[in-house]
Amino acid sequence: MAIDETSNRVIEAPAPTAWPMIMALGLTLAFAGLVTNVAVSMVGFVLTIAGAVGWFREVLPVEHREPVPVEPAVEAIVPAKIGIDYLQVGELGNRAVLPLEIYPYSAGIKGGIAGGVAMAALAVLQGIALHGSPWYTVNILAATAMANLANADTATLSSFIPQAFVVALIIHASASILVGLLYGVMLPMFPRYPALWAAIVAPLLWTGLLWSSLSVINPVLEARIEWRWFILCQIAFGAVAGFVVNLTERVRTLQHMPFAVRTGIEAPGLGERRED
Structure with a gap:
């Protein structure tokens, strides 16, 4: 980690480079020329060598780096505690089985x-x-x-x-x-x-x-x-x-009704409570 003149916190990260993609393109063309034309392989070979040399120069003799500023820490957001109302099985409005x-x-x-x-x-x-x-x-x-x-x-x-x-x-x-x-x-x-x-x-x-x-x-x-x-x-x-x-x-359907109602068993007062 290094400190710049404005006293902002920064870290050094590897610098971005396109040489690996150039080398990969060269290898692709080199092998594609085996089934197409020798000229394609020659172009791929040149790109492979250029990509390899450029890639090594990004690392040797000195690795290329660039400073990346560190964002200030943000206070953790604490979620508010909220209640969840769960529907009970058989409650009117709780659609359990289709169709209604x-x-x-x-x-x-x-x-x-x-x-x-x-x-x-x-x-x-x-x-x-x-x-x-x-x-x-x-x-x-x-x-x-x-x-x-x-x-x-x-x-x-x-x-x-x-x-x-x-x-x-x-x-x-x-x-x-x-x-x-x-x-x-x-x-x-x-x-x-x-x-x-x-x-x-x-x-x-x-x-x-x-x-x-x-x-x-x-x-x-x-x-x-x-x-x-x-x-x-x-x-x-x-x-x-x-x-x-x-x-x-x-x-x-009677899917929202209790088992006693669906089977015809007498349940005094149960129907009144459901209607209320």
């Missing part, structure tokens, strides 16, 4: 039934338009559970088969209600553009899953499905089911 509002299960059931009717109408229209029979698509659906229909000819699939109708009705109704319930649970998790998720995203994801797996599960059935109509039916189901579900008024 959901649709009742009845909304999903109604949406599934409505979507199933719309999907069945398009499926019947497909059978009439492409095969001249409304029972073709019904029998194709029943073939997922009836192995004897998987290899049936077009004439057989175009005829009315009571057993196939009952099986297809059970499969379609069960799947529609289950997917409708899924919509009722899923749509509140997507507050933005629920119609897009219900009518486009979910049907396309479901169709892609079936398209990729049906060729392994039942290749014969996979060859009989008209995928364009199938996608159209899925979109119709999603649009109608999502529309019906969105018409239903949401109910608040």
Whole structure:
């Protein structure tokens, strides 16, 4: 440490230099010339020597230094003590689980039934338009559970088969209600553009899953499905089911309520305190 004429405190630090970067550039060019041109290596060699000589002259025979003033010490800043108010689990306003509002299960059931009717109408229209029979698509659906229909000819699939109708009705109704319930649970998790998720995203994801797996599960059935109509039916189901579900008024979840209230156990006076 040294003291200058103005009595300011200073320290001596190594002086900045650009010679190391010049030497590094020279080495890079020297090796780059091995795969490009000898002239590049010659330039790199010259820069390497110049950089090395200049770098050594910064150190030998006397190391180059420069004075750096020392800033006056600053008094330590002591943070003020402040209190922190922590939210308790179950306290109203403490959002622990999303969503805050959901649709009742009845909304999903109604949406599934409505979507199933719309999907069945398009499926019947497909059978009439492409095969001249409304029972073709019904029998194709029943073939997922009836192995004897998987290899049936077009004439057989175009005829009315009571057993196939009952099986297809059970499969379609069960799947529609289950997917409708899924919509009722899923749509509140997507507050933005629920119609897009219900009518486009979910049907396309479901169709892609079936398209990729049906060729392994039942290749014969996979060859009989008209995928364009199938996608159209899925979109119709999603649009109608999502529309019906969105018409239903949401109910608040009980995540902020105590366990006794959520399970229906009697807790006298607890509800009054929550309302206050």
